[in-house]
Amino acid sequence: MQADTSSDLPSKGFLRSALDAMLVPFLAILTAVVLGGIIIAVVRGNPFLAYYGLIQGSFGSAKALSETAVWATPYIFAGLAVALAFKGGLFNIGAEGQLALGATVSALIGYALPDWLGFDLPAIIHLPLTILVGVAGGAFWAAIVGFLKAYTGGHEVINTIMMNYIALNTISYLLNGPMKDRDPNNVIARTPLIAESARMPEIFEGLRVHWGFVLALLTAFVIWWLLNKTTLGFEIRMVGANPDAAKYAGINVKRTIIVTMTLSGLLAGMAGALEVTGLNFRHELGFSIGYGFDAIAIALLGKSHPLGVVLASILFAAMRNGATRMQFLTQLPVDLISVLQALILLFVAADAIIRYLYGIKTKGERVVLTRGWGG
Amino acid sequence: MTNKEVVLEAKGITKRFPGVLANDKVDFDLHKGEIHALLGENGAGKSTLMNVLYGLYKADAGEVRVEGKIMELHSPKDAIKHGIGMVHQHFMLIPVFTVTENIMLGAETDHRAASNENPLVKLDRREVAQKVRDLSHQYGLDVDPEAIVGDLPVGIQQRVEIVKALYRKANILILDEPTAVLTPQEAEDLFRIMHELTAQGVSIIFITHKLKEVLKVADRITVMRSGRVVGTTTPQESTEQSLAEMMVGREVILTVQKGPAKPAETVLTVVDLHVKDMRGLHAVRGVSFEVRAGEVVGIAGVQGNGQTELAEALTGLRHIESGRFFLAGKDLTGKPPRVITEAGLANIPEDRQRHGLVLSYSVADNMMLCDYYQPRFSKGVIIQQNLVDANAARLIKEYDVRTPSAFVATGKLSGGNQQKVIVARELSRPVKLVVASQPTRGLDVGSIEYIHKEIIAMRDRGVAVLLISAELDEIMSLSDRIVVMYRGQIVAEVDRKDATREQLGLWMAGVHETA
Structure with a gap:
């Protein structure tokens, strides 16, 4: 008997387990690309030119690469947030809210702390502090949901959605009111720029890619x-795979649920904090729309494996980033990218189609015990 | 009772599943009015063969003849049409319906087809109830058509299933492990009914892995092993030993070899324990007993008399309403599982897949499930893979776990090997008390033999063993003392030497005055 495709077998090592898990997603992407090409041809576009544009726009130059990395950074963090929760049997739909909250409090510390203190902070203190507060914000927001799940049984799907509403609307109020940039020329709901001492240094002059991307890879x-x-990982995965066995094995299931949710929120908060300190140097209402939701798709596509999440994030980032170039070359609408993304996810979610198309046999009986999916 | 008229014949049945040849040119025949036992371990292919006969699977090769005519079976409906009825191990009854309603279910459409009336009006409960009464009388089944199925004892529910098959004019009955859920007395009743049925011309295929029963009731015995028929014999020509060897394919030690117990100090003390079950009903009502080092105390009882809740309470998985329990003098009432485990408890849980294992985890990971955080496996928070692997390699060898490697998901192993993973993990730790709940349920003879040997070995090393089992044979062969539970209370406690099957059976059924 061959080793199986289940991703819960750590002994196989980082790469091997990743490759096993990536087979279906890879074929799903391939199928979606072919199908997308047909769709382009049907609307009288040139699929080869379109894909050429997509690749050129995302990987074809230093600037293109940099922009792809910029897109990928929050995707990786938020994707890891959702993937980690999946592993623990939890479905964190709230990455969007946790990310936005992280960005908001991060921005606040970034621009307001020197004023409160009455003196400038050195970067070595101010920058880490700004990031940490953002991370803590996301972690706190998710921990509430974990607590509710553990002690009241309140379902995390409902509660993360509700917490999203609370966070996003509160932030909307703050950015339009108390935290709004007071510059007389400003009409946008955004915070003031953060202090120089709270900003991450550039990596390459003239390119927007920042240290957050490196941090994202390390974090994965x-x-x-x-x-x-x-x-701790053994406990998180066990609670995700079989909470009854976890209880039997002496694991504090309630505590583990809270810890998992907190870590998940921490990662989402990190995504927000790095957008502020590395890229935008402020928080603005329009900045984070959708990262937290795309993250669910990314975790699914990456089969909740950290390397899979990184690759899926880069793919999504490339598609978002290359779309403009594709549109320029072929006059095809950018919305086509959404169709392509949807097709990929469809094939990943309904992997029976892919298995049937490519004749992949499920090896032996499949053991599905996770309460969420992707675990 | 047997004459030579063949009512059912299967020839050269071959059924292949991905990677497994479940039935390999199997021949089987059933005479009119006989009880033909089909014996074999789990995975021998008994169920596959029966599912082919009942139309649930389509055979890759071979043919099935009913009364000489080749039969095309596409679904159980076809089988029923040809007079084949099946009583599954897990009953297919709706608890909130009456007996009559359960029996009508699925058969009511036939009436509708006969007339063009509104089908809802045509449900004639009275007519069916009368038919049930007649059948019940004819075969001595004693089934009340108006009773709600959920209120009936398991033994009677099983008879409802039999009536259901007879109502559909079955003259061939397949009984799948029918005694697994019965008390010894209920099993006796079932055997009486089986003889009554065959006397009136019904033919029965009796699937089981219990050797005693086969020798007692069967007219002929067919033994299967790894998808093939090993042979067909009669009870007169065979013994338990010879049948077990046919099943397993090697010599088997059926009676557990053990010396006298040398009980030492008290390890487990349970005092007036009260525990509620999942529905909030009092499942354990004032239970007190002791287990000493170096002895096996068996808790006998029909399932659902509080044994499960008792075991869960002692292992920290269920809330204790009142009472206390002590392990090696330490009061562990209300303590979480980890504290109890660390105090020296090994727990072989009743539901091995739900509690005992993480099926998606590797064998190696499951072998450290309860003490992964101990220095045996981890330095601080970091799990030491080499220690994990070494432990797994040692246990796989020592406990003879049949697995392709230590890294396959445990869910891929057979039931017997899954249980061995649990037994290996629990018994290889330094423990003072073993709580073993249904440790061999559903396992094959070879694994049972092995696990029994390990439990006795633990006892002989001076460990206290609390054995909870619904199998009276298991209780009888392993225990040094036997405690009988009935409706959440201990109704009897005897030394193994003084215990008889009959007396235990009566206690288990709640009959007390003969004590």
């Missing part, structure tokens, strides 16, 4: 290590 590895090599 850390999350993989945490899940597969530590006792």
